[in-house]
Amino acid sequence: MNEMTIQTPVRKAAKVAGSKAVVTLKEHIVEIISDSGEGAQRCGQSLGSIAARMGNGIWTTEIIPAEIRPPARSVAGASGNRIRIGSSYITNGGDETDLVVAFNEQVLLGRVRDRELKSGCIILLESMWRKHQDLNVSMSYIETHDRLVAAGYKVYEIPMEQECRLLVSDARRGKNMFALGMLCHIYSLELQLARDQIALTFGKKAQSIIDSNVVLLEAGHKWAQANLDFSYRIPSIHSAQAAEAQIVTNGNIALALGVMASGMELCSMYPITPATSASHYLSEVFEKVGGIVHQAEDEIAACAFAIGASYASKCTVTITSGPGYSLKQEAIGLAVMGEIPLVVVNVMRGGPSTGQPTKAEQGDLMTAIFGSHGDAPKVVMAPATIEDCFYSIITARKIAETFNMVVVVLTDAGLATSQQPFARPKFNEAWLAPPFDQSPVPKGAKPYDWDPVTGLARRFIPGQPGGMHTLTGLAHDRLSHVAYDADVNQESLRARSLKLAALQRTLSPPTVFGESAGDLLVVGWGSTKGAIEEAVAVLQAEGRKVSSMHLRFLQPLPPGIKEVLAGFKKVMTIETNWSDSPDEEIIDESNRRYSSVAILLRSRYLVDIDCWSEVKGQPIKPGTIRRVLLAKLKGVKS
Amino acid sequence: MNATDCLLHMYDEQHDLEDYQSGVPRWCTGCGDSAILAAVQRLCRDEDLRPEKTVFVSGIGCSSRFPHYMKTYGFHGIHGRALPVAEGVKMARPDLTVFVNTGDGDCCSIGAAHWIHAIRYNMNLTVFLHDNQIYGLTKKQASPTSPRGTKSNTTPRGSYLDPINPLTTTLGVANVSFVAQAVDWIPESLFEIVKAAYHHKGFSFVRILQRCPEWLPTSLDPWMQDPNKVQLLHHEDGLQLSAGLSAVYKNQLQHDPSDINRAREISAHEDVVPVGILYRNPNVPCYEDTRQTGVLRTNETIRKGFEAELDKYAA
Ligand SMILES: Cc1ncc(C[n+]2csc(CCOP(=O)(O)OP(=O)(O)O)c2C)c(N)n1
Ligand code: SF4
Ligand SMILES: [Mg+2]
Numbered sequence: 001m002n003e004m005t006i007q008t009p010v011r012k013a014a015k016v017a018g019s020k021a022v023v024t025l026k027e028h029i030v031e032i033i034s035d036s037g038e039g040a041q042r043c044g045q046s047l048g049s050i051a052a053r054m055g056n057g058i059w060t061t062e063i064i065p066a067e068i069r070p071p072a073r074s075v076a077g078a079s080g081n082r083i084r085i086g087s088s089y090i091t092n093g094g095d096e097t098d099l100v101v102a103f104n105e106q107v108l109l110g111r112v113r114d115r116e117l118k119s120g121c122i123i124l125l126e127s128m129w130r131k132h133q134d135l136n137v138s139m140s141y142i143e144t145h146d147r148l149v150a151a152g153y154k155v156y157e158i159p160m161e162q163e164c165r166l167l168v169s170d171a172r173r174g175k176n177m178f179a180l181g182m183l184c185h186i187y188s189l190e191l192q193l194a195r196d197q198i199a200l201t202f203g204k205k206a207q208s209i210i211d212s213n214v215v216l217l218e219a220g221h222k223w224a225q226a227n228l229d230f231s232y233r234i235p236s237i238h239s240a241q242a243a244e245a246q247i248v249t250n251g252n253i254a255l256a257l258g259v260m261a262s263g264m265e266l267c268s269m270y271p272i273t274p275a276t277s278a279s280h281y282l283s284e285v286f287e288k289v290g291g292i293v294h295q296a297e298d299e300i301a302a303c304a305f306a307i308g309a310s311y312a313s314k315c316t317v318t319i320t321s322g323p324g325y326s327l328k329q330e331a332i333g334l335a336v337m338g339e340i341p342l343v344v345v346n347v348m349r350g351g352p353s354t355g356q357p358t359k360a361e362q363g364d365l366m367t368a369i370f371g372s373h374g375d376a377p378k379v380v381m382a383p384a385t386i387e388d389c390f391y392s393i394i395t396a397r398k399i400a401e402t403f404n405m406v407v408v409v410l411t412d413a414g415l416a417t418s419q420q421p422f423a424r425p426k427f428n429e430a431w432l433a434p435p436f437d438q439s440p441v442p443k444g445a446k447p448y449d450w451d452p453v454t455g456l457a458r459r460f461i462p463g464q465p466g467g468m469h470t471l472t473g474l475a476h477d478r479l480s481h482v483a484y485d486a487d488v489n490q491e492s493l494r495a496r497s498l499k500l501a502a503l504q505r506t507l508s509p510p511t512v513f514g515e516s517a518g519d520l521l522v523v524g525w526g527s528t529k530g531a532i533e534e535a536v537a538v539l540q541a542e543g544r545k546v547s548s549m550h551l552r553f554l555q556p557l558p559p560g561i562k563e564v565l566a567g568f569k570k571v572m573t574i575e576t577n578w579s580d581s582p583d584e585e586i587i588d589e590s591n592r593r594y595s596s597v598a599i600l601l602r603s604r605y606l607v608d609i610d611c612w613s614e615v616k617g618q619p620i621k622p623g624t625i626r627r628v629l630l631a632k633l634k635g636v637k638s
Numbered sequence: 639m640n641a642t643d644c645l646l647h648m649y650d651e652q653h654d655l656e657d658y659q660s661g662v663p664r665w666c667t668g669c670g671d672s673a674i675l676a677a678v679q680r681l682c683r684d685e686d687l688r689p690e691k692t693v694f695v696s697g698i699g700c701s702s703r704f705p706h707y708m709k710t711y712g713f714h715g716i717h718g719r720a721l722p723v724a725e726g727v728k729m730a731r732p733d734l735t736v737f738v739n740t741g742d743g744d745c746c747s748i749g750a751a752h753w754i755h756a757i758r759y760n761m762n763l764t765v766f767l768h769d770n771q772i773y774g775l776t777k778k779q780a781s782p783t784s785p786r787g788t789k790s791n792t793t794p795r796g797s798y799l800d801p802i803n804p805l806t807t808t809l810g811v812a813n814v815s816f817v818a819q820a821v822d823w824i825p826e827s828l829f830e831i832v833k834a835a836y837h838h839k840g841f842s843f844v845r846i847l848q849r850c851p852e853w854l855p856t857s858l859d860p861w862m863q864d865p866n867k868v869q870l871l872h873h874e875d876g877l878q879l880s881a882g883l884s885a886v887y888k889n890q891l892q893h894d895p896s897d898i899n900r901a902r903e904i905s906a907h908e909d910v911v912p913v914g915i916l917y918r919n920p921n922v923p924c925y926e927d928t929r930q931t932g933v934l935r936t937n938e939t940i941r942k943g944f945e946a947e948l949d950k951y952a953a
Contacts, residue, residue, distance in 0.1 A: 049953065052953040053953055245952065246952070246953040247948055247951040247952055247953060248951055248953045249951045253951070257944070257947060257948070260940065260943065260944050260947065261940070261944050263940065265730070265935065266726075266729065266730060268726070285943070285947055287931045287933065288933065288943045288946075289933065289935065289939055289940045289942075289943035289944070290931045290933035290934065290935035290939065290940075291931070292729065292929055292931065294729065294929075296722065296755075297722075297751055297752065297754075297755040298751060300719060300722070301719070301721075301722035301751070301752055301755070302722075304715070304716075304719040304722035304723045304726065304752075305722045305723070305725050305726035305729070306726060307715075307723060307726060308695070308713070308722065308723035308724060308725060308726025308727040308728075308729075308730070309726035309727065309729055309730035310726070310730075311713060311723075311726070311727065312693070312726070312727040312730045312731040312734065313730035313731055314730075316726075316730075330716055331716060331719065333716075334715055334716050421953045424948055424952065425948065427941050427944055427945060429937050429941075432937055432940060462690065462691070462693050462711040462727070462731065462734055463690055463691060463731070463733070463734065464690060465690045466690070467690065467711075468689050468690055468709055468710055468711050468712075469711070469712070470660075470694075470705040470706045470708070470711070470712025470713065470714050471711075471712065471713050471714065472706070472712075472714040473698075473714065473715055473716055474714065481661075481706075482706065
């Protein structure tokens with residue numbers, strides 16, 4: 001063992017009890033990171049819930065390593081949670097982190113390298129590594145520590161494990177509650193709320209487990225009070241919205257609650273990240289209301305199973321992510337052709353191929369709209385918030401059954417794993433699917449009696465006397481007979497296409513965030529809404545003539561968009577999918593590949609719409625968007 | 639119509655063969671699918687199945703055209719996926735009688751994963767594997783059940799691999815509950831086997847050796863021309879042989895359908911074709927029963943369950 005290491009002076013947090021003032025903040029971004037299995041996730045989630053109960057706006061984002069158990073102390077192995085706490089309603093994860101609790105310096109290093117930490121941010125670092133018997137470990141700790149200090153970070157070395165060991169035997173596992181206690185002190189959160197949170201989290205376990213966690217929580221709180229020279233208060237939201245009953249969930253839980261509340265009775269799936277947690281939750285609760293989650297042998301079977309069930313009863317749902325979505329394509333085409341209602345949820349991840357399973361991307365929009373061979377018109381919608389994940393499923397079910405269409409709901413890994421409070425939904429019986437029709441079919445009625453104007457036809461469900469016919473994926477006529485006649489294919493494609501137009505006419509034009517005219521309009525869709533609007537709001541406050549528009553329906557596009565576009569000198573989209581940068585040496589207007597919504601808008605409205613996109617697997621930060629918009633505005637003469 | 643009418647109607651109704659016939663089959667003359675259709679239509683009539691409560695699900699292939707020729711509900715889906723579609727139908731609607739028609743390419747090649755899992759789910763479906771040992775619809779390509787050496791458009795010098803034996807394969811999967819083999823050229827036994835399959839509660843798998851005079855006009859000749867190469871299985875718990883059948887087919891074997899090991903041995907024979915019930919186990923649970931929630935779905939149950947979940951996430 002190296003003597004030098006041991007003798008390196010330990011910079012302990014100064015004893016400053018009593019000498020500090022509580023600083024009031026508008027918001028703060030806090031991160032808790034550890035090796036996986038050390039409980040940073042739970043600590044972060046609990047912090048978010050406690051802050052929400054304090055009346056703060058929050059947004060929590062999971063930090064997930066790609067592997068289930070990455071090696072301990074590895075740079076890419078950070079597992080934890082990032083919580084943005086504010087005194088106003090929070091719509092996204094925000095920019096860089098203000099304060100981080102790290103259980104080792106390696107996971108911290110990963111976050112620094114990813115530029116996730118604000119320069120000079122506060123770091124509360126587990127100090128046990130300094131005296132680690134493995135020389136490599138202690139050296140690496142000291143080196144990293146010193147570099148962070150030199151780089152201007154405010155590093156507090158904290159003997160978390162040592163303190164926990166005084167109280168419990170398995171200190172490594174209990175540290176997260178000690179950290180939670182510290183954070184409760186730092187952010188002036190009520191300790192009782194934290195105790196309640198522990199009781200809720202460990203409710204199913206023995207009282208002794210709850211008690212020992214509370215002991216650690218209180219110890220952390222006390223330690224921070226005695227040893228840290230700062231503390232904050234983030235006032236709660238004072239608004240009507242805050243007064244309403246709220247629930248806090250992530251996007252996947254919201255999706256699953258939506259399935260429950262939509263009256264659908266069957267969810268058929270095959271496990272895939274990041275969609276699976278929705279099905280995990282549904283598997284736990286769906287049966288309580290008579291629903292079934294079927295884990296099929298693959299995504300093709302999952303989709304076919306859902307289609308079979310939809311065909312014979314109420315609309316069903318199948319939930320997946322990118323690779324699984326690709327596998328479902330042929331079956332989706334069958335549902336389109338047979339006019340079988342079906343809700344398909346694609347929780348998008350990084351692609352192509354296996355891509356980045358745990359990371360967020362919006363790369364599947366074109367596949368959703370144009371996927372499956374031939375002309376296969378389907379509805380595509382994208383929730384923009386966690387609350388929206390809930391309501392979108394209810395809307396999707398309704399559209400699917402009204403129009404006998406496939407409705408694709410696109411969320412992403414960001415929405416799936418982020419948490420946000422929203423108004424507790426007020427159950428409405430009108431959300432529920434009506435019982436399926438078993439009445440006799442009127443004499444002479446045909447299984448595909450396409451309305452000449454809207455293309456709509458009522459469907460016949462097995463069990464209906466007089467409705468017997470064979471549904472087929474082959475081109476078919478109004479009797480569902482295989483069509484050999486040249487005109488029939490034309491007629492049936494027309495009908496299926498018109499249904500989209502019929503739906504489009506019922507949609508309301510998207511609202512504009514900000515003035516309806518100006519220098520620049522930003523268009524986004526899906527999970528980027530919060531970040532875009534936050535960036536736009538800052539620029540608006542600075543007097544810039546920027547507005548934004550967020551699209552919830554991508555197929556069909558709602559009416560009124562052209563008029564909105566016309567009010568602005570420049571239009572651009574912000575997306576998390578690929579687009580070529582015009583700055584590339586060999587890229588020009590003849591070969592530049594635009595991002596998805598930019599392509600859609602350009603082709604439909606013949607407007608020269610620019611785009612900016614990023615595929616770093618992280619939600620785009622409002623600060624990044626602000627910089628992009630400022631650069632774009634430079635080119636506009638006000 | 640109210641519920642009582644419905645019941646009355648049910649008892650009134652007596653169905654004729656025509657009540658199950660739809661359109662003119664477009665199979666080639668002499669195609670074994672026609673014999674299967676005749677047997678199944680007879681079954682529907684004899685069992686007096688209600689056309690509106692009966693669904694035939696198929697994939698893609700010549701044989702998968704089957705539902706179009708039935709005047710019941712039908713679902714002619716996509717290649718290889720008949721089984722998962724049928725499972726979805728059955729899961730949502732246990733009250734419906736569901737049949738599946740699938741070809742050897744449909745079931746044993748592109749849909750092979752679904753086949754294996756369907757056996758394991760053991761849902762109450764009656765499944766006919768129309769095994770003509772060739773891809774019919776796409777014009778003569780080797781299938782996984784083509785005997786080695788089969789000359790086809792993709793194997794002009796003869797196919798390279800030994801075929802999959804659908805019977806031993808099915809008998810090797812967990813939860814297998816009914817396996818039978820029939821041949822299209824003995825209508826009486828075909829009907830009896832189809833009927834036994836229909837009456838079994840569970841996944842009833844019937845492999846039917848089906849002639850394809852268009853692409854393999856002589857391949858089944860050795861078995862058709864020599865009655866001794868067909869071995870009729872009989873047992874007091876299985877099928878009983880009529881005097882007529884017994885007179886023609888002298889190669890008979892008493893086989894207890896509850897004996898899975900013996901069933902596997904018999905199924906492995908290739909020189910003679912065993913015809914009859916190879917295996918039956920009425921005690922394997924059906925997935926759709928296992929998955930019954932026992933919860934009566936009303937708006938009120940859903941509301942209550944939903945509110946209870948919201949309580950968990952209350953901020
Ligand atoms: C995904 C897909 N691949 C290929 C085909 C083309 N195809 C149609 S039927 C068939 C094989 C038919 O053989 P089989 O299942 O044995 O049925 P049969 O025609 O012999 O009754 C093929 C390959 C298709 N329709 N879909
Ligand atoms: S090609 Fe063969 S299987 Fe197809 S209809 Fe003709 S005879 Fe029957
Ligand atoms: Mg075949």
